[in-house]
Amino acid sequence: MPKIVLRKQNWFFDGKEDEEDVILVLHRHVVTLVAKITLIVFFAFLPFVFLVVFSSVIVKYNLISVYSFAWITYYLFLWFWLFYVITMYSLDNWVVTTKRVVDSLQTGFFNRRVAELQLDKIQDVSYKVQGLIPTFFNYGLVEIQTASKDNKFFFEQVPNPQRVKDVIMELIIEEEEETESGGDNKHPHPHRHVLVANHGIPTHLVTENAEDVAEVDKDIQSGI
Amino acid sequence: MNNLPLVIPVIYLLIYWVGAFFIVYHLLKYGITYWPKRVAAVFLAGSIVLSVLSFMLFTQIDFQQLFDGKLLQSNNSFLENFKQKTQ
Numbered sequence: 105m106p107k108i109v110l111r112k113q114n115w116f117f118d119g120k121e122d123e124e125d126v127i128l129v130l131h132r133h134v135v136t137l138v139a140k141i142t143l144i145v146f147f148a149f150l151p152f153v154f155l156v157v158f159s160s161v162i163v164k165y166n167l168i169s170v171y172s173f174a175w176i177t178y179y180l181f182l183w184f185w186l187f188y189v190i191t192m193y194s195l196d197n198w199v200v201t202t203k204r205v206v207d208s209l210q211t212g213f214f215n216r217r218v219a220e221l222q223l224d225k226i227q228d229v230s231y232k233v234q235g236l237i238p239t240f241f242n243y244g245l246v247e248i249q250t251a252s253k254d255n256k257f258f259f260e261q262v263p264n265p266q267r268v269k270d271v272i273m274e275l276i277i278e279e280e281e282e283t284e285s286g287g288d289n290k291h292p293h294p295h296r297h298v299l300v301a302n303h304g305i306p307t308h309l310v311t312e313n314a315e316d317v318a319e320v321d322k323d324i325q326s327g328i
Numbered sequence: 329m330n331n332l333p334l335v336i337p338v339i340y341l342l343i344y345w346v347g348a349f350f351i352v353y354h355l356l357k358y359g360i361t362y363w364p365k366r367v368a369a370v371f372l373a374g375s376i377v378l379s380v381l382s383f384m385l386f387t388q389i390d391f392q393q394l395f396d397g398k399l400l401q402s403n404n405s406f407l408e409n410f411k412q413k414t415q
Contacts, residue, residue, distance in 0.1 A: 115360055115361050116360070117358075117360045118357060118358055126360075129360045129361055166393075169385065169388045169389045169390065170389055172385050172388070173382065173385035173386050173388070173389055176378060176381045176382045176385055177340070177382045177385075177386075179378060180344060180375070180378040180379060180382050181344070183371075183374050183375065183378055184344060184347055184348065184351070184375070187351050187367070187371040188347075188351060190367055191351050191354055191355055191364075191367075194355065194359055194363070194364045194367065195354060195355075195358050195359070195364075197360060199360060208358070210354065210358065213350045213354065216358070
């Protein structure tokens with residue numbers, strides 16, 4: 105089976121070390137945002153409903169200016185709520201680098217938790233896709249087992265969990281090979297599959313063409 | 329009493345922009361890849377537009393009419409009021 109080329113990204117994150125490269129940045133699947141966004145959209149329609157129901161009162165008592173002001177101010181705070189949800193979503197992420205796995209979770213403005221796990225501490229990686237919607241949209245749980253029985257890492261609701269597992273396994277293998285060869289073994293496999301992160305979603309780009317692999321390796325060298 | 333109407337938008341816009349600062353700060357500091365930066369820019373642009381609109385609409389409110397209680401006594405239609413204001 106052809107191996108996976110790990111495409112290094114130029115992305116920076118808080119706490120990134122100089123000698124490590126980002127391979128994957130993962131967020132929960134966008135589908136998990138749908139319920140919250142739907143609620144906000146529902147609230148966005150309320151002023152229209154209110155206007156239809158109370159239009160006669162608003163006109164009768166000349167409350168047009170008051171209502172317009174209330175409407176826009178309401179939308180201002182709805183705008184804030186929408187982006188608060190998006191912010192919390194974007195800051196709940198997992199970063200896979202060439203050295204470690206970083207789990208960041210932001211719950212509120214003043215509650216941030218960051219945990220990390222070195223690749224050489226990982227013993228096993230498994231994934232689980234459970235349920236109708238996760239199966240349909242292909243997202244699920246990636247579980248990383250460490251040497252300690254109680255210490256597990258979970259990537260929850262991440263898209264394409266099988267690919268994520270493959271990337272982490274490939275990183276572990278490369279790390280082991282690099283350790284065995286004393287750090288000189290950068291690209292030991294000439295023909296590989298290519299896996300890149302596209303908007304946080306791992307995308308499998310298949311190529312067994314030596315020229316394509318060389319192209320990707322060139323991109324890796326130039327840090328694209 | 330005359331300054332009261334101006335205090336209201338100052339208070340809620342201050343509260344809003346403190347929260348907005350934290351959103352932009354978190355997106356720029358902790359966001360990874362390019363899209364949190366774009367999200368922050370869109371949020372900032374929308375916030376400025378809505379804040380200005382909100383403030384402008386606030387200034388259109390006739391508080392004298394509200395405080396005098398004329399509002400509740402009024403039974404003029406919107407069109408009649410509109411005509412009076414535009415004349």
